[in-house]
Structures are given as C-alpha cells and as structure tokens.
Amino acid sequence: MTSTNLAYFSNGAIYACLAIFTIAFFSHAIEVAWSVRNVENHDQTEFDFEKTRRAGRIGTAMMILGFAVLSVAVVTRGLSAHRVPWGNMYEFSITGALMLTAAYLFAFSKYKVRWLGLPVSISVLLTLGTAITVLYRPSAPLVPALKSPWLAIHVLAAIISGGVFLVANLVAATFLIMERYELKGGRPLWANKIPSLDSLDQLSYRLIAFVFPLWTFAVIAGAIWAESAWGKYWSWDPKETWAFITWVAYAAYLHARVTVGWRGRRAAWLCIFAGSTFLFNYIWVNIWGTGLHTYSGL
Amino acid sequence: MAQPESQVPNIGVTGLLRWAWRQLTSMRTALILLMLLGVAAIPGSLFPQRSQNPQKVDSYFTSDPTLAKWMDRLHLFNVYASPWFSAIYLLLFISLIGCVLPRTFHHLRAIAKKPPLTPRNLDRMEGYRIVPVDQEQALEIAEKWLKHHRFRIRREGNSISAEKGYSRETGNLLFHLSLILILAGVGLGGLMGMKGEAILNVGDRFINTPTSYDNISYGKFQGQGSLAPFSLTVKNFVASYLPTTGQPSNYVLTTSISSPIGAPAKEVIIKVNKPWTSGSTKVYLQANGYSPVVTVRDKSGNITFQGAVIFLPQDGNLSSLGAIKIPDMKPQIGFIASFIPTASSTAARGIFSTYPEVLDPRLVLSAWKGNLGLDSGTPQSVYSLDTSKMTKIGLKALTLGSTYDFGAGTITFDGWKAWVNLQIVDDPGKMYSLFGAIFAILGLLISLFTRQRRIWIKVGDDVEIAGLAKNGILGLEEELKALARALEEFRGETQ
Numbered sequence: 149m150t151s152t153n154l155a156y157f158s159n160g161a162i163y164a165c166l167a168i169f170t171i172a173f174f175s176h177a178i179e180v181a182w183s184v185r186n187v188e189n190h191d192q193t194e195f196d197f198e199k200t201r202r203a204g205r206i207g208t209a210m211m212i213l214g215f216a217v218l219s220v221a222v223v224t225r226g227l228s229a230h231r232v233p234w235g236n237m238y239e240f241s242i243t244g245a246l247m248l249t250a251a252y253l254f255a256f257s258k259y260k261v262r263w264l265g266l267p268v269s270i271s272v273l274l275t276l277g278t279a280i281t282v283l284y285r286p287s288a289p290l291v292p293a294l295k296s297p298w299l300a301i302h303v304l305a306a307i308i309s310g311g312v313f314l315v316a317n318l319v320a321a322t323f324l325i326m327e328r329y330e331l332k333g334g335r336p337l338w339a340n341k342i343p344s345l346d347s348l349d350q351l352s353y354r355l356i357a358f359v360f361p362l363w364t365f366a367v368i369a370g371a372i373w374a375e376s377a378w379g380k381y382w383s384w385d386p387k388e389t390w391a392f393i394t395w396v397a398y399a400a401y402l403h404a405r406v407t408v409g410w411r412g413r414r415a416a417w418l419c420i421f422a423g424s425t426f427l428f429n430y431i432w433v434n435i436w437g438t439g440l441h442t443y444s445g446l
Numbered sequence: 447m448a449q450p451e452s453q454v455p456n457i458g459v460t461g462l463l464r465w466a467w468r469q470l471t472s473m474r475t476a477l478i479l480l481m482l483l484g485v486a487a488i489p490g491s492l493f494p495q496r497s498q499n500p501q502k503v504d505s506y507f508t509s510d511p512t513l514a515k516w517m518d519r520l521h522l523f524n525v526y527a528s529p530w531f532s533a534i535y536l537l538l539f540i541s542l543i544g545c546v547l548p549r550t551f552h553h554l555r556a557i558a559k560k561p562p563l564t565p566r567n568l569d570r571m572e573g574y575r576i577v578p579v580d581q582e583q584a585l586e587i588a589e590k591w592l593k594h595h596r597f598r599i600r601r602e603g604n605s606i607s608a609e610k611g612y613s614r615e616t617g618n619l620l621f622h623l624s625l626i627l628i629l630a631g632v633g634l635g636g637l638m639g640m641k642g643e644a645i646l647n648v649g650d651r652f653i654n655t656p657t658s659y660d661n662i663s664y665g666k667f668q669g670q671g672s673l674a675p676f677s678l679t680v681k682n683f684v685a686s687y688l689p690t691t692g693q694p695s696n697y698v699l700t701t702s703i704s705s706p707i708g709a710p711a712k713e714v715i716i717k718v719n720k721p722w723t724s725g726s727t728k729v730y731l732q733a734n735g736y737s738p739v740v741t742v743r744d745k746s747g748n749i750t751f752q753g754a755v756i757f758l759p760q761d762g763n764l765s766s767l768g769a770i771k772i773p774d775m776k777p778q779i780g781f782i783a784s785f786i787p788t789a790s791s792t793a794a795r796g797i798f799s800t801y802p803e804v805l806d807p808r809l810v811l812s813a814w815k816g817n818l819g820l821d822s823g824t825p826q827s828v829y830s831l832d833t834s835k836m837t838k839i840g841l842k843a844l845t846l847g848s849t850y851d852f853g854a855g856t857i858t859f860d861g862w863k864a865w866v867n868l869q870i871v872d873d874p875g876k877m878y879s880l881f882g883a884i885f886a887i888l889g890l891l892i893s894l895f896t897r898q899r900r901i902w903i904k905v906g907d908d909v910e911i912a913g914l915a916k917n918g919i920l921g922l923e924e925e926l927k928a929l930a931r932a933l934e935e936f937r938g939e940t941q
Contacts, residue, residue, distance in 0.1 A: 296719040327489045361890045368883040379730040379869045386491040396484035
C-alpha cells in the first residue's frame with residue numbers, strides 16, 4: 149500500500165474503533181443499568197448478577213477487539229509516514245488511548261476489574277473523538293528537531309505512564325464515590341461487584357508505584373534528548389516544568405503512603421490531583437502553552 | 447506581682463540552632479519543601495520568562511508598565527533564577543543531605559548487625575501458625591530453607607530470626623543520594639559552565655574567543671580564558687522542505703573545524719540532533735535564516751557598503767526583517783528591509799512569502815535619511831532602525847540583480863547567503879547529573895520492587911512460625927505457607 153492509502157486505512161480504523169468502543173461503553177453501561185432495574189423487581193438481598201454477566205462479557209470482548217483495531221490504526225499511521233507515530237498531538241492522543249486500553253486490559257487480567265470498563269471506554273471514546281475531529285493532522289514526515297531515536301523512547305515512556313496514571317485516577321475516583329455511598333449507609337446494589345474500598349485503595353497505589361519509575365525515566369530521557377537537540381538538558385520549558393510538577397506530586401503521593409501512612413480518601417484526592425497535573429500538561433501546555441515542545445501546529 | 451512564667455524553655459543559641467537543624471532535616475520538612483518547589487515552578491510556566499521569550503516579556507512592559515514592574519520585582523519573569531526559587535531548592539538540598547546521610551550511616555550499621563532477636567510472643571505477629579512437625583529437626587530445615595531463600599539469619603537457642611529485603615532501604619537511599627548528585631551536577635554546570643550564541647553566514651570563520659559571540663554568559667567561576675580552543679568555518683548549509691506544506695524536513699550544516707586552532711581542518715556535519723563535541727563543549731545548530739547581499743553606492747558611484755546583512759525570520763516561510771545602515775554617507779542613510787524568499791502578493795497583504803526556500807526573492811526596502819543615532823551611546827539593535835531622527839525618502843521592492851536609486855545614491859540587490867545560529871555550550875556538570883539520573887532510576891526500581899520482611903521460627907512445646915512485613919506489603923502469607931510446607935514435606939520424607 150502507498151503512504152496515502154496507509155494513512156486513509158489508519159483513519160478508517162480509528163472510525164471503526166469509535167464504533168467498537170461505543171458498543172463497549174453501552175455493554176458496560178447495560179451491565180450496570182440492568183442491575184439497577186432488577187433491584188426494583190427483586191428482593192434486594194437476592195440480587196442476581198448472572199443476568200448482566202453476558203453484557204459485561206460483550207463489553208470485555210469489545211475492549212479487546214478495540215485494542216486490536218486501535219493497534220492496527222496506530223501502526224499503519226506510523227508506516228504511512230515511515231516513522232514512529234508520535235509526531236503531533238493527534239498521534240499522541242491515539243497512542244495514548246491505546247495505552248489506556250492496554251493498561252485496563254492488564255489490570256483486568258490481573259485483578260478482574262471489569263467494572264473499570266465503563267469509565268475507561270468513555271475516556272477512550274472522548275480521546276479518540278477529540279483526536280479525529282479537532283486534533284487531526286495529515287500524515288507527514290517529522291520536523292528536524294524530532295528526528296532522533298529518543299522520540300521513540302521518550303514519548304513512548306511518557307504515553308504509557310499517562311495511560312496508567314489515568315487508570316489510577318479512575319480507580320481513585322471510584323474509591324471516592326464508593327466511599328461516599330458507604331458513609332451514607334451502604335452501596336447501591338449495582339455497585340456490589342466493585343471491589344472493596346481497601347482493594348481500590350491498594351490498586352491505585354500499585355498502579356502508581358509500578359509506573360512512577362517509568363515516568364521518572366520519561367523525564368530523564370527527555371532531558372537527555374533536550375541536551376542533544378537544544379543544547380541544554382533542562383531549560384524550564386512549560387512542558388518540562390509541568391512534567392516536573394507531576395513528578396513531584398506523585399513523589400509526594402508515594403511518600404505520603406509509605407512514610408506518613410496516608411490511606412483512603414486523602415490518598416485518593418492526592419492521586420487525582422497528581423493525575424490532573426499530567427492532564428493539564430497534556431492539554432493546556434500543548435494547545436495554549438508556548439515553548440520548545442510546540443511542533444507542527446499541534 | 448507574680449511574673450507570668452515563660453512558656454519557652456531557655457535552650458540558648460546552640461540549642462536553638464540544633465532545634466532548627468532538626469526541623470530542617472526532618473522528613474516532613476523535606477516533603478513540604480519538595481511540594482513547595484513544585485508549586486513555585488508554576489508561575490514560570492504561566493508568565494513569559496526572560497531566558498526563553500524576552501520579546502513577550504517586553505510586551506508586558508509596554509501594555510501595562512506598572513503591573514509589569516511589580517511582577518518584575520517579584521521575579522516573575524525570571525522565576526528559575528529568582529532568590530525565592532533558589533531559596534527553596536537550596537533548603538531542599540540541605541534538608542535532603544541532612545535527612546539522607548544519617549539514614550545511610552544507620553543503614554550501613556544495620557547491615558553489619560544481625561537481625562533483631564525473636565520476639566517472646568510470636569502469636570501476636572502476622573501469619574502466626576503452629577506447624578505440626580517434629581521439634582528436633584525443625585530449626586535445621588527452617589535454617590536451610592531460609593538460607594536457600596537468601597534471608598539473613600540469627601539463630602539463638604531454640605529460635606531463628608530471619609530478615610530479608612534490606613535492599614529496599616539500600617535502593618531508597620541510593621535514589622535520594624542520586625538526587626543530591628543531580629542537584630550537585632546542576633550547580634556545578636551553573637557555576638563552571640558557559641553558553642553563547644553566534645550567527646554566521648555561509649563562508650564565515652568563527653574562532654572560539656569571547657569577542658566572536660553575539661551573546662555569551664559565563665558561570666560565576668568560569669574563567670573567560672578557558673574557552674575550548676577551536677576554529678570553525680561554515681562551508682555549506684542546506685535546508686530541505688516539504689513541497690506541499692513548506693514544513694522543514696532536514697537541516698544539514700557542513701563545517702570545517704580545526705581543534706585546536708591551527709590543527710589540520712576536518713570536515714564536520716552538524717545537524718539539529720547531532721551537535722559537534724569537544725571535551726565538555728558542544729556546538730549546536732540552533733536556527734537559520736537569510737542574509738541578503740547588497741551594494742550601496744553614493745551619487746558618484748563609490749561603494750559605501752557591500753556585503754551580506756543578517757535578517758531575522760518572521761514566519762514559517764522565512765519572510766525576514768532587518769536593517770541596512772550606511773553611517774559613512776552624508777546625510778546618513780538607513781533601510782528598513784524585508785527579504786521575501788518566494789514572493790507572492792495580494793492587494794490586502796502586499797508582498798509575502800509562500801515558501802521558505804529561495805525561489806523568487808524580493809528585497810522590499812523603505813529608505814530613510816538623517817541621523818542613525820549610532821553615536822548616542824546607548825547600544826542599538828543591528829536588526830532595527832531608530833527612525834526618530836530620520837525622514838523617509840522612498841519605498842521599493844527589488845528583484846534579484848536590480849537597483850534602486852534613492853536620490854542620494856543607489857542600492858543593488860546582488861544575492862543572498864544563508865546564515866546559521868550556532869549555540870556553543872560548555873557544561874562540565876552534566877555528566878554528574880546524568881549518572882545521578884541513572885542511579886536514581888536504579889534506586890527507585892530496587893526500592894519499589896523489593897519487600898522487606900522478617901520471619902521467625904520458635905521451637906518450644908510446638909513449632910511456631912510468624913512474620914512481619916514492612917509497610918504491610920502483601921506476599922508474606924504465601925512465604926509463611928511455603929516455609930510450613932517445606933517443614934511438613936520433610937516430615938513426609940522421613941516417615
């Protein structure tokens with residue numbers, strides 16, 4: 149296939165992903181919504197999740213299919229430009245959505261967290277939708293500043309970290325919602341399948357402890373690259389500054405947990421705060437910020 | 447009348463200092479300082495910084511001078527070199543040292559020591575269980591098992607105390623010591639380094655001495671005579687662009703470099719991600735643009751100026767702006783000029799560039815006569831013309847090779863040269879920072895992926911085992927189960 153055909157193919161695959169993740173979202177939503185309706189008809193203590201299991205399975209199948217198709221979309225996008233597909237914000241976003249799905253599937257295979265599919269699928273949908281409508285740029289070769297092996301290393305590490313940070317944020321947000329229910333007298337029945345507060349708390353901590361070294365590496369790889377491209381390994385460019393702030397926030401989170409013993413609500417809020425600094429960096433600095441990290445439009 | 451009793455005990459100056467030191471080096475203070483550093487970094491990303499975007503800082507001063515003056519007093523345009531930012535990171539630096547060094551010594555002593563004694567009442571510990579095995583050989587088997595799993599063992603009387611995972615603290619300390627090394631490298635680079643820029647036309651020769659630079663700044667302890675001795679000649683510069691969008695695709699700078707000066711020159715190619723290195727000095731290709739070549743003659747045809755004038759690019763299609771100053775004519779003559787590499791024009795926009803390569807160039811001139819103001823004493827930009835004491839005498843767009851007669855003389859647009867902006871940086875501290883960064887990641891991985899725990903076995907009336915996991919890490923239960931299984935299996939073998 150020629151480069152142009154590959155680029156069109158990649159775009160087609162992205163639209164297919166929008167459909168697949170929409171089905172995934174509705175399947176996960178139906179799993180929850182059905183439960184809610186059943187609550188009214190049944191004795192609450194005998195609530196039966198069997199009926200909704202199938203919808204949940206369809207959701208998971210769609211997440212896996214979506215992951216596969218999205219991988220194809222990202223790979224063909226890269227092939228169409230003969231480079232790694234991380235040259236502009238459109239490409240960061242589709243790869244980021246892929247990493248978010250991967251982080252979910254990883255967490256799912258390890259901790260059986262199907263319930264996370266609902267927030268994850270809606271986040272992926274929003275990311276892909278914004279990417280293809282607002283951020284889209286035609287496939288093109290890289291500007292000279294990006295021509296470096298560090299592009300693959302630095303950006304991939306940053307995107308994977310971002311995907312895991314987002315999942316950790318979704319888990320922390322779920323913790324806060326569930327805790328609110330429990331403080332008010334108990335979870336609604338549909339939420340009974342969601343793990344205990346304790347496991348949610350542990351899960352978000354583990355995700356962050358797992359990915360913090362990778363984020364540290366992403367920042368350092370960026371510094372090494374900056375040294376060879378701009379002549380200075382750290383120049384307090386807005387993107388660097390916010391990457392540092394994110395790093396500090398997660399370092400504070402880890403210290404708060406390990407040495408001060410924060411658990412539960414305070415830890416969840418700190419986790420969400422740290423995750424928001426990452427999102428702020430991605431959205432605000434890319435679109436409205438100035439500095440050395442702005443390339444080719446977006 | 448009774449004196450109200452003082453609440454503060456009298457501890458004296460040394461006591462106060464000791465108290466302050468203990469406060470500063472506590473983990474809580476270090477954490478607060480770390481958070482503060484994060485918060486303090488924010489304004490620098492919201493307001494333009496002098497080091498990155500001086501033009502935008504100037505625009506703050508023109509649009510609201512009073513506000514800008516106050517922001518400047520708070521160092522908001524120079525956050526990362528401001529006293530308050532420096533104060534935070536210096537305090538953090540001291541606090542880190544004061545926090546980590548004692549812990550390192552403590553840890554080294556702990557490594558040399560044996561694990562602590564087995565507690566008297568094991569049943570209060572985690573995962574307590576009684577293993578139904580013979581008492582006689584239990585300790586032998588347990589010791590073998592624990593040794594096999596690389597626990598540190600202390601066997602005393604009828605019990606074994608074993609500990610594993612000291613590397614967690616080792617990794618933790620390695621990480622924090624590495625952060626200190628990074629900060630030390632940053633400081634060393636700032637104090638002993640230099641950074642400068644020079645704009646060179648193709649064909650120019652650059653000798654690495656302070657006067658060759660357009661701007662240069664030194665660290666506090668960098669001697670001005672210690673610049674790396676080399677000379678560099680710009681042989682050729684090729685910029686390639688994508689025909690469809692005009693986006694740059696490649697820059698290749700060919701130079702010939704003699705290092706040290708006088709040594710045989712060798713050809714060196716410098717690209718954006720490929721600087722030339724000599725010791726701790728590096729030469730980077732940073733920017734490029736065009737210098738139109740012009741000849742100016744007076745009325746009698748004598749050449750008053752001839753050469754390439756560096757213009758600054760204004761947009762992605764390299765429309766470039768500059769000034770040509772002729773102080774040797776009377777009255778003095780100046781031109782505000784723009785160089786358009788590939789010209790196109792509409793009624794609304796006038797002449798503009800549609801492509802960054804030179805395909806159909808124009809030199810658009812506005813000619814001025816009067817006083818250039820070069821003798822006023824205040825330094826002047828070479829890229830702009832101070833027209834306050836001048837009058838405009840004409841406007842003309844020149845094609846390549848054509849001449850404009852502005853009354854007092856003529857100007858001919860002879861051609862153009864490409865220029866490159868070289869950034870020359872000497873940072874002797876960066877290797878330390880790099881090693882610090884590598885060790886920091888290693889330390890982080892070690893500390894986050896090892897678990898520290900203790901296991902005890904005690905043989906009395908029963909064989910009891912129990913354990914303790916630091917920070918409640920999971921996995922201890924499985925380990926105790928495995929130990930119990932090992933003990934039971936051995937019983938199975940002997941029967």
